[in-house]
Amino acid sequence: MAQLEIRNVTRRFGDLLALDDVCLKIETGEFFTLLGPSGCGKTTLLRMIAGFDAPDSGQILLDGKDLADTPPEKRPVHTVFQSYALFPHMTVAENITFALRMGHFTQSEISARLHASIEQMRLTGKTCKYPHELSGGEKQRVALARSLIKRPGLLLLDESLAALDARLREEVQVELINLQSELGITFVFVTHAQTEALALSHRIAVMNQGRLEQVDEPSKLYGFPRNRFVAGFVGHINQLGAQVLESTPGRLRLSVPGMGDIVAPAQASSLTGQAGIFSIRPEQVRIGIHDELAGLKNHFSGKIQSVLYQGDVSVYRTKLADGVIIEALLPNSAPGRARLFEIDDTVKIGWRHDAGIFFHD
Amino acid sequence: MHDRHPWLWAAAMAAYAFLYLPLAIVVAYSFNDSRLNVEWTGFTWHWYQVLLHDKNMLVAAGNSLLIALVSCLISTVLGTMAAIAIHRHDFKLLNFMVMTPVAMPEILLGVSLLLFYIQVLHLTLGMLSVVLAHVVFSTGFVAIAVRAALAALDERIFDAARDLGASPWQSFRHVTCPLILPAMIAGALMAFTLSIDDFVITFFTAGVGVQTLPLHIYSMIKTTVTPEVNAVSTLLMLLTLALIFTAARLAPDTLKGKY
Amino acid sequence: MTERCREKYLVAGPPFLFLLLMLAVPCVITLIASMSYPGEFGGLAPFISKDTHALHGLTLETYLFFFSDFIYTEIFIKSILMAAGTTLICLMMAYPVALLIARSPKKRRNMLVLLVILPFASNFLIRIYAWMIILGPQSALSRLVNGILHMFGQAPVHLLFSSAAVLTALVYVHLPFMVLPLYTNLEKHDPALLDAAQDLGANAWQRFCQVTFPLSLPGVFAGSALVFIPVLGVFAIPEILGGTGDMMIGNLIKEQFLVARDWPFGATLSVMLTTILLLIAWLTSKAGAIHA
Numbered sequence: 017m018a019q020l021e022i023r024n025v026t027r028r029f030g031d032l033l034a035l036d037d038v039c040l041k042i043e044t045g046e047f048f049t050l051l052g053p054s055g056c057g058k059t060t061l062l063r064m065i066a067g068f069d070a071p072d073s074g075q076i077l078l079d080g081k082d083l084a085d086t087p088p089e090k091r092p093v094h095t096v097f098q099s100y101a102l103f104p105h106m107t108v109a110e111n112i113t114f115a116l117r118m119g120h121f122t123q124s125e126i127s128a129r130l131h132a133s134i135e136q137m138r139l140t141g142k143t144c145k146y147p148h149e150l151s152g153g154e155k156q157r158v159a160l161a162r163s164l165i166k167r168p169g170l171l172l173l174d175e176s177l178a179a180l181d182a183r184l185r186e187e188v189q190v191e192l193i194n195l196q197s198e199l200g201i202t203f204v205f206v207t208h209a210q211t212e213a214l215a216l217s218h219r220i221a222v223m224n225q226g227r228l229e230q231v232d233e234p235s236k237l238y239g240f241p242r243n244r245f246v247a248g249f250v251g252h253i254n255q256l257g258a259q260v261l262e263s264t265p266g267r268l269r270l271s272v273p274g275m276g277d278i279v280a281p282a283q284a285s286s287l288t289g290q291a292g293i294f295s296i297r298p299e300q301v302r303i304g305i306h307d308e309l310a311g312l313k314n315h316f317s318g319k320i321q322s323v324l325y326q327g328d329v330s331v332y333r334t335k336l337a338d339g340v341i342i343e344a345l346l347p348n349s350a351p352g353r354a355r356l357f358e359i360d361d362t363v364k365i366g367w368r369h370d371a372g373i374f375f376h377d
Numbered sequence: 378m379h380d381r382h383p384w385l386w387a388a389a390m391a392a393y394a395f396l397y398l399p400l401a402i403v404v405a406y407s408f409n410d411s412r413l414n415v416e417w418t419g420f421t422w423h424w425y426q427v428l429l430h431d432k433n434m435l436v437a438a439g440n441s442l443l444i445a446l447v448s449c450l451i452s453t454v455l456g457t458m459a460a461i462a463i464h465r466h467d468f469k470l471l472n473f474m475v476m477t478p479v480a481m482p483e484i485l486l487g488v489s490l491l492l493f494y495i496q497v498l499h500l501t502l503g504m505l506s507v508v509l510a511h512v513v514f515s516t517g518f519v520a521i522a523v524r525a526a527l528a529a530l531d532e533r534i535f536d537a538a539r540d541l542g543a544s545p546w547q548s549f550r551h552v553t554c555p556l557i558l559p560a561m562i563a564g565a566l567m568a569f570t571l572s573i574d575d576f577v578i579t580f581f582t583a584g585v586g587v588q589t590l591p592l593h594i595y596s597m598i599k600t601t602v603t604p605e606v607n608a609v610s611t612l613l614m615l616l617t618l619a620l621i622f623t624a625a626r627l628a629p630d631t632l633k634g635k636y
Numbered sequence: 637m638t639e640r641c642r643e644k645y646l647v648a649g650p651p652f653l654f655l656l657l658m659l660a661v662p663c664v665i666t667l668i669a670s671m672s673y674p675g676e677f678g679g680l681a682p683f684i685s686k687d688t689h690a691l692h693g694l695t696l697e698t699y700l701f702f703f704s705d706f707i708y709t710e711i712f713i714k715s716i717l718m719a720a721g722t723t724l725i726c727l728m729m730a731y732p733v734a735l736l737i738a739r740s741p742k743k744r745r746n747m748l749v750l751l752v753i754l755p756f757a758s759n760f761l762i763r764i765y766a767w768m769i770i771l772g773p774q775s776a777l778s779r780l781v782n783g784i785l786h787m788f789g790q791a792p793v794h795l796l797f798s799s800a801a802v803l804t805a806l807v808y809v810h811l812p813f814m815v816l817p818l819y820t821n822l823e824k825h826d827p828a829l830l831d832a833a834q835d836l837g838a839n840a841w842q843r844f845c846q847v848t849f850p851l852s853l854p855g856v857f858a859g860s861a862l863v864f865i866p867v868l869g870v871f872a873i874p875e876i877l878g879g880t881g882d883m884m885i886g887n888l889i890k891e892q893f894l895v896a897r898d899w900p901f902g903a904t905l906s907v908m909l910t911t912i913l914l915l916i917a918w919l920t921s922k923a924g925a926i927h928a
Contacts, residue, residue: 101533115541388732399766462648482869493662
């Protein structure tokens, strides 16, 4: 039995369909992420699990029990809020022990748990400080400690890293992963940042306009997106209009305007004559100057149009003869060199026959 | 700074002088050794001593303090409840009802309460009718102060409190209440000030049953003007000044309601 | 959800019921009273009476009575003119103050605003009383004015108990109501707009007329409403500082309730005043919405 089950949950706000018949199962001990653009319904779903909103129809079950009649304060589920929502008039210690003080815990139990929590969250010496005296990272750890003090079975995290700067965010990501595996508590994490979702999660649910687009492990999601939305939302991707010329088992032959024929891996449902989009990740596209790419089934010549230097990697935008632009991503392994190719260099680009995906319309 | 023309300075300073000069004269003449508020003849504490022995004045002052205290307590409770209801439940009708006495000319509230007391309640005008009337308009000022404090808070902390297991009452007691307490106190001080200063509504709802300080000052102004009025004015000014300073310090938004 | 509902009624209930009883009901009573007959010994005649010859029930007689004598309409018109005059003078005095505060360094602004409010820590009656002293027949100002008039061979005038005294005190009492909304508006103006106007060749006066003033119109409307509405309801200022001809609507209402004891007519006057105020509030909110 799944720890948390969302059954056919639908929620409307006036004309807006915030959640459209969402079904989802989350297992005990999972680090599960709801990923999607703002307004996709992920926060609404999270608020429903916490109990701050109720579905118009459908059920939310925790350990097999319907939560419909349980108010937020009675649910064994705690939330780390986006802006942390630390109580401004309470010290760190008072914030962390809040949940215990609201329940019937003995003073000794409270101080024992506080002590352990302070230690675990590296907040020693901060207990008497007020939230406004803390750094962003410290606030984040206090918010986590506060939500974990009652040892909930399920922890909800609402865009909990969004307020941190990029450098700190990476650090906290590592801490979060360690903490989760240490505690064995199920985490349900909401974010719009795909890199964060890929780095942290065991499984990710991609949401768009109130629907679940795909639920999968990070590598599957990235490597085998089920549709154009997922392909475009998770990572960068080249998208080319295409039509199926021939569909054989294991292989598709596509006609791409401006490029001619290309070969792509088969999609079970694609039939000859269908129009759609061929997508390929920039890191799967290779670039060469001579004939080293001639062995690939798909290869074309073009000119480097622009280069985006990003430190570890560079993105090369190549313009093919007929104006089609393809992005390729190459690592900058040679130190001190900003680019492997110069603008206006004539180059060959190509990719393996089993790279890329075709999505029919 | 930008566009701070000398003319602007001059006009603004003239306006400030216009605001302060009359009051300065009232205060100065309260120490004047003459029955007439015409010329400075010498310093004296005489008028304050007269004040201390004026039985009617002391009784009126006592009544005013009692009315202000009771009406401020009731309106603080009602105003806080109203502010929470309006803020959290978006109760528009209540908002309208709370703000109406703040916005309408006092005379209209005064006469309609007079009609209500006499024609419907058959109440003998007195302390009770005045206290209830003061609560009607003070509630709005408390609500303004508390609403401003609520609006400044991160809504999510209330969700966080419930999420962490606090019942609605615990959430109010441990989170909402301590955070809006300064605004509540400021609102209470404001209500107290307004009550002790009120003339128009008291004028219509007091009848002959009760004399308050403003009513007494009114009858003195209309009949026998002596510098005793200046003396009581000066003292009253000091009291309200102290209250307003305290209120402004606790919650800067409180004053916006009145002015 | 039901718990939230219960909480709502628990919190909203007491203030709502209190105001329903002490505000809404009295307002309705006033409306009914305006359509009643006066009682034999003051107050209202009963609505239902066994004596069929006695006046009872509802009537519009008091409204007709209002228009039967032009003196009442005249007092209304004079009061509205007085309120308009007060509003205009307040606007002219308040604008420089608000502008100066808005253009002062940030730390000084609160201080300057407090200085506008502080005089009003004093009792309303004391502020009127102050003008009794200043405008009194023996006061320095009176002697100065009459001295000058004497030099030009004019007869001496009474400053106190005149329309001028009423107007002065009305402005004095209501000035902060104009300053604060104006300041709140002016403070929000982006100073870069004035830089831009200057850069494009506008002089100080042009900058004021073309940029500052049009942008401040919502503040002007808000302040005007805050001054106009209470001024239309005053009775103490004309009563203490005005002469016999300076009666305003407020005095008329007070007379009916406390002197003439014609309550139905007093209620009628209140209802008419309320109607005018609601009309004005509606117009200013419209005007404010257009310019916002």
